[in-house]
Amino acid sequence: MSREVARAAAQWLALLESGAATERDHAALQHWRDSHPQHEQTWQKAQSLRQRFSGLPKALAMASLDRPQPGRRALLKRALGVAALVPTAWLISRQLPIEVWRADLHTVTGERKRLPLADGSSLQLNTATAVDVDLAQRRITLVDGELALNVPGSTAMTVQTRYGELRVSQAQVCVRQLAAGCRVSVLKGAVQVRDLSGQLAILHAGQQAPLNASGLGAWVPFDVQQLGWRDGVLTAQNQLLGDFLRELERYRPGVLRWDSSLETLRVTGSFRLDDTDRILNLLASTLGLEVQARTRYWVTLRKALA
Template sequence: MSREVARAAAHWLALVESGAATEGDHAALQQWRDSHPQHEQTWQKAQSLRQRFSELPQALALASLDRAQPGRRAVLKRALGVAVLVPTAWLISRQLPIEAWRADLHTATGERRRLPLAEGASLQLNTATAVDVDLARRHLTLVEGELALNVPGPSALQVQTRYGRLRVSQADVCVRQLASGCRVSVLQGTVQVRDLKGQTATLHKGEQAPLSAAGLGRTAPFDVTQPDWRDGVLTAQNQPLGDFLRELERYRPGVLRWDPRLEALRVTGSFRLEDTDRILNLLAQTLGFEVQARTRFWVTLTAV
């Protein structure tokens, strides 16, 4: 099950069980289920879990909730009820492996962190990222998400991913771990890449390439002047709105949906990531669509 499908199924389950779903929502859910066999399989799993946990003793369910963030407990209870909380949590947990929760460093959705390392090196974590750190061995493990690593000195740092290992020395690199592989982008210097088969290659400044179980893919130019998430900015240059929104989703908790007719609209600009609601409102004013918010965590964009 992919993280994206698990998250979508969890959101659909939350909406249906909340009692707020409209006829249009039910129709959209059916369309989503019909669009891919994995969608239907995941939805059936969600329904099965909902039924299984509907008989969960109330005291046990509330005890589990009490272990989580206390401030969210009452909100979650009112919104969804115990019968949907547990299966939704199970589905959401499939988005991030358990190793992510146990990692030395991690960020929540929408959070970014910058950390100094030894000898002038620095590490940045993007949204929903988890990293294990072993500075004694000068070794980092990207468990999930995206990192940026700057190593100005000659003492190399190793970055282990699911699909291979990077050696970073006197270089600046971004690594994003995806469901099917990694994307490695070199901003400064050169980075050595060793794939799962033991083959090595070198990426130079201004290059990026996919790294997967099959090895390092073909290199392509990378715009090293783009500030991107490292500076808290999301930049678009004549980008389809659908692609932009899918990237913006990574920084927003909850559900963001949009009318398929909006997909092909074009976006150009730089947007500060600390206020994604403002980004949506600016886009709506510029491109002429409407933002409909049931709550802060359930937003739909509709064509006018």
């Protein structure tokens, strides 16, 4: 079950449990369930978890939302005890493959890390990312999420993904693992890419290409500002608001919703990711929107009333 599908199921479940779902929402949920077999499978698992925790008092179920998240390995050992305190939608959104829980390094939603490596290389992890690091074998495995790797030396470092591997030396690269493939962006130098069939290709600085089960796709030039997360910045240049908000969602725990009429509004600017509430307030003030916050984990954007 991919992170994106699990999160979508959690959001739908949270909406139903809020009591605010409209007939249109129910129809949209049914459309989502019917659109892909994995959606329906995940929804059934969500329903199963919902029933398992339906007997808990709501106050108890919500008790852990504001607590710091413990380490993954410790959490595995205490899973049974913790499960009794986690609200259903929150639990479902964290139903990740076991490899994510066991990863050597990870970030939670909204967190970013910069990690110097012993050989002088540097590794950055974006929000909700998990990696395994084997410096003896000079291998980094991207389990989930997005990383940026800078290898200044000539001794190559391998980045393993679900869809192939990259050899990085005297280069900088960003890799984002998506539900149906990876997006590889080369910032500096050249990176060798080997797909699942063993085919080799080279991507050069300024080139970005998809890597999936079918191999490496055609490269396109990209704007380095797309990778502003490395500096804690989310940048938009005349971007559709819907696309911007979908990207912003990656950095916010909980549910972020908006009216479909806002999709085609345009947004331009650079926004600090350290305070996503402030980003929403800035959007509201510049685009004439209203931010409705039921809780810190449930926010809806709508057009402001005249």
